[in-house]
Every structure is written in structure tokens, then in C-alpha cells.
Amino acid sequence: MSGGVDSAVAAARAAEAGHDVTGVHLALSANPQSFRTGARGCCTVEDSRDARRAADVIGIPFYVWDLADRFRQDVVEDFVAEYAAGRTPNPCLRCNEKIKFAALLDKALALGFDAVCTGHYARILTRADGSRELHRSADMAKDQSYVLGVLDERQLAHAMFPLGDTDTTKADIRAEAERRGLAVAAKPDSHDICFIADGDTQGFLAKRLGQAEGAIVDETGARVGTHTGAYGFTIGQRKGLRIGTPAPDGKPRYVLDISPVDNTVTVGPAQALDVTELTAIRPRWCGAEPAGPATYTAQTRAHGDDVPVTAELRDGELRVTFTAPVRGIAPGQAVVLYDGTRVVGSATIAGTDRTGRPVTV
Structure with a gap:
């Protein structure tokens, strides 16, 4: 309770x-x-x-x-x-x-x-x-x-x-x-993350991980801004990027990649977030493990849409292929498979393939 x-x-x-x-x-x-x-x-x-x-x-x-x-x-x-x-x-x-x-x-x-x-x-x-x-x-x-x-x-x-x-x-x-x-x-519903008292996730992480200035770069590698910690970003993020240089086409830019090794955040256009496949680890099944590749629907965010996919286990990893590109999938989140309304199982997203370009963190 x-x-x-x-x-x-x-x-x-x-x-x-x-x-x-x-x-x-x-x-x-x-x-x-x-x-x-x-x-x-x-x-x-x-x-x-x-x-x-x-x-x-x-x-x-x-x-x-x-x-x-x-x-x-x-x-x-x-x-x-x-x-x-x-x-x-x-x-x-x-x-x-x-x-x-x-x-x-x-x-x-x-x-x-x-x-x-x-x-x-x-x-x-x-x-x-x-x-x-x-x-x-x-x-x-x-x-x-x-x-x-x-x-x-x-x-x-x-x-x-x-x-x-x-x-x-x-x-x-x-x-x-x-x-x-x-x-x-x-009583209003609870929301945000219960263990972050003021709702400031970035501030919570900064106290535990420290601050370190890093580069924000575009898809060509050109530096377009700075940040104080790559942990303060998530794939698909648009707001709060604090980029001083506008994109050549004048359109908004989104976080495409996060590299904790060199503390670099890569930004680019929305279409660069389109994911065609993903790999997920640590699968957990709500019943028997599926045998062979099969067609399901998948949800990749807590409030995301249900989309058609094919999925199969390969060497203990779940490989999921989307019938149409899905935008803004973040490694670390869960992919949950459904057969109609039945939950088949869940796995943690480890990497994605965006229009032929693999992304793994």
C-alpha cells in the first residue's frame, strides 16, 4: 500500500x-x-x-x-x-x-x-x-x-x-x-521518480557522478556546444540542449548518441533517430520461452505506442526487427513483447540499428 x-x-x-x-x-x-x-x-x-x-x-x-x-x-x-x-x-x-x-x-x-x-x-x-x-x-x-x-x-x-x-x-x-x-x-497520482526529492534528475546524478565538461557535436563531428555531464542527456532529447549554433536547415536537433567514454553527446535531425532493429539483453519471459522467430507487437517506452515487430532469440540475446522505423529508442529502456494483449516477455535494450548504422552503449 x-x-x-x-x-x-x-x-x-x-x-x-x-x-x-x-x-x-x-x-x-x-x-x-x-x-x-x-x-x-x-x-x-x-x-x-x-x-x-x-x-x-x-x-x-x-x-x-x-x-x-x-x-x-x-x-x-x-x-x-x-x-x-x-x-x-x-x-x-x-x-x-x-x-x-x-x-x-x-x-x-x-x-x-x-x-x-x-x-x-x-x-x-x-x-x-x-x-x-x-x-x-x-x-x-x-x-x-x-x-x-x-x-x-x-x-x-x-x-x-x-x-x-x-x-x-x-x-x-x-x-x-x-x-x-x-x-x-x-489524492493526486504519484509521478516523476520517487527517490529524487525535487524532481531534478540531472542534479541528482551530478551530485553522485560529478560534473565534467564535454562536447556536443553534430553528425560530422563539428563541435556545436558544451555540457557538464553526458549523463544529463537521453536519446531523442530535444529540449535543454543549450546549443548556440543553429542547424544548417534551421530545424530542431535531437540527441542521437551518448558516449560516456569521451563524455561526448552527438546531436542531429529527427529522422536520424529512426530505428529499424534493436538488440536486447537479459530477456525475462512471462511463461515459456518463445521457440523460434515470431511476429509480435512491441512497446519500447512506458507510454509508447504498440508497434508490429518480428523477434527471435539468438545466442541468448533478443533481436527485434520493426516493420516500419520507430523513432527515439534509448538503450537501457525495456522492450516488451505482446501477443495480442498477452505479455510475452521483456528485455533490456542494449543497441539499436538506425537506418543501417548500429548504435550500442
Whole structure:
């Protein structure tokens, strides 16, 4: 229970369905006062109090579990290391993989619980043989299956998502919370990165990685600007480049490449971001591993479009080919494969091929 409306309603629905429910709030910071205040995050002292009040209204036991050390190691340090390597990580996806459905689930099972129930918008369907499938939410506008694509068959066997099974909007969820007497009914959604208190990702990284002046160059290698750390950029970025020299055609320029080795950022036109293929590592499957090449749809960003692809495993790496070029794919992000609404699996993007020019970081 994060302290938000989704997890509160999920807990209420699970209890109403007859399950023996215990509310758990995760303490993910050794100093929670340093996390953002108010309702923007999900890791504050205020959030834990909101979660406790919701549990009291529902009538279930409530505990705070300290997973700060695991969160720092598996999520925060991974986040910093990925940016230092020139990649763009997704900390929410890593938290689901390493914390909520690993550290938390392992502790829950050891204590005799059967499942971890969350307020994610996704569905779990059970096949005739008893195995389980992860599917997109009935409400596509709130679908969160992308950040759950790292869950394997064992984790899915011990997961519950009560909000994903019904075609209800966020407004419906808030109305339900109000009917149930939950004070979080009107609480704003959390956003940004929960462990960056002021929302300044670049400032957060600068404190941990230091500042070092580097060059911003165009596709010819000509220097067009400077920066104080390549980690402050991501592939496809347009704003905040601080380039003093306009492009010859007068059109905006975008980040094409990030080289942490020589601290160089390369910029160029939008069409240079078109990706035709990608290679992804550390694949995780929501069920059996696919056999041979097959046709799927793929999502490469948390709020990205679903696009048709062909994909296959080669020597433990996932090779994905797009039927039409896709723009602005960043190494470090996840590619999640779908068969209709079913989540096939997820892998971390390691390199891309842009109109015949491979890019790997």
C-alpha cells in the first residue's frame, strides 16, 4: 500500500472478495523525510500515514516493512550506474522486478502469505493447465503491463492485480474510494521518480557522478556546444540542449548518441533517430520461452505506442526487427513483447540499428 488511491482500492477489493489481507507499506529510504513531500511520490512519511489510515478504514492489519537497503542497491545504485554508462534506465520496472515481486514477495511467502496484491493496472488470466498469463489492463488508458513485463512464471503465480480486471477508469476508481470512505480518493497520482526529492534528475546524478565538461557535436563531428555531464542527456532529447549554433536547415536537433567514454553527446535531425532493429539483453519471459522467430507487437517506452515487430532469440540475446522505423529508442529502456494483449516477455535494450548504422552503449 503506497498511500495512493489505487493500492487502497486494490486492498479493499481483495478483502471484499474474501481474501485474508494484510496491508504493507514499503519504507524505501533510510531517511524518508528527504524524499518529496506532499502527494507527488510514494515514499514519504505522509504516504505511509495515508496507507495506514486506508488500512484502518478497510479493517485490515497494517505494517511498514523496511526494504531501504535493497532498494538503494537494486534500484537507486542501478539507476546511477546505468546513466553513467550512457543508458536510460526505468527505475519503476526495476523496482517491480527486484523489490515488489522479489524481496517483498519472498518475505511474504516465508511468512505464509500466498500472493502480493498491488494497485497496478494489468490482468492475470489462468489457462486450463493452471499456468498464468499476464495481459494488458481492461482500461488501456491506465495499462501498466509494460513495467510488469519483467515478472516470470513463478512471480505471476503469486501476484494479484484487482484493478486490471474491470473496465473502470481512474475516475471510477476515485469514486469507488470515496464510496468506501477512503480519504485518499482525491489524492493526486504519484509521478516523476520517487527517490529524487525535487524532481531534478540531472542534479541528482551530478551530485553522485560529478560534473565534467564535454562536447556536443553534430553528425560530422563539428563541435556545436558544451555540457557538464553526458549523463544529463537521453536519446531523442530535444529540449535543454543549450546549443548556440543553429542547424544548417534551421530545424530542431535531437540527441542521437551518448558516449560516456569521451563524455561526448552527438546531436542531429529527427529522422536520424529512426530505428529499424534493436538488440536486447537479459530477456525475462512471462511463461515459456518463445521457440523460434515470431511476429509480435512491441512497446519500447512506458507510454509508447504498440508497434508490429518480428523477434527471435539468438545466442541468448533478443533481436527485434520493426516493420516500419520507430523513432527515439534509448538503450537501457525495456522492450516488451505482446501477443495480442498477452505479455510475452521483456528485455533490456542494449543497441539499436538506425537506418543501417548500429548504435550500442
